[in-house]
Amino acid sequence: MSAMPLHLMTHPEPLVVARLDGGSEPVWDWTPGPFASLTRTPNETSVVCLAELVPDGVLTEGPFRGVEVAGPLAFEAVGVMAEILAPLVSAGISVLAMSTFDTDWVLVPEQHITTASEAWRKAGLIVTPTVLTGRGDR
Template sequence: MSAVPLHLMTHPEPLVIARLDSGEEPSWEWSRGPFASLTRSADETSIVCLEDVVPVGVTTEGPFLGVEVAGPLAFEAVGVMAEILTPLVPAGISVLAMSTFDTDWVLVPAAEITTAMEVWRKAGLIVTSTTLSGRSGE
């Protein structure tokens, strides 16, 4: 756990996780927005992206809201995800956790974001909201 409280920044844009068949490629439009991630396995291609860029008929789950850990984080940092996820367990909030080179992200079901923010604040984390214009606020 960190000596300085983690700072979590919520993003307002609705995200989904979309599933394509193995080897199927999304169009480049899927990569716009505050967060996008492409993951390939032998069985599927998964894309986390803005809800409004996914074509009709593609299997999705969501909407989620992205929560970014203020970074960059050191690769040696230990317990970051545990500090974020542990308080959500008693609240019954299931999330998708993802990492980038610089930081970590948690995708929270949109209907649960207010509860998640309250839980994190009670656990001592700093939580701010990022507006569509990119400014932070409480």
């Protein structure tokens, strides 16, 4: 990576991953929050969104806490995810890793966010909380 340590920003809002059938569209507004994502394959549609938005009866996994790498990151940056994931592997924490145009995110199971933050700090990364300013605000 670089000489500068990565800066990770933890978000307080609980997120979930919802599973819908392939080709399905969410029947709710899933877009508010610090992070939202819709991914389609022929077999499933996965929606990452605020836990509070998902209707009852939809299959979900979570809650997770979103952790954002302070960016933007250059597309040619090498080793960012490896630097984030290595301390979590050592701590036995499974996460969901995702990328946007500008940066990378990891979804950490809510019950492991403190342990993950400690592991990252021990590895030399900077970890700071973000402030909850209201649904959909950043």
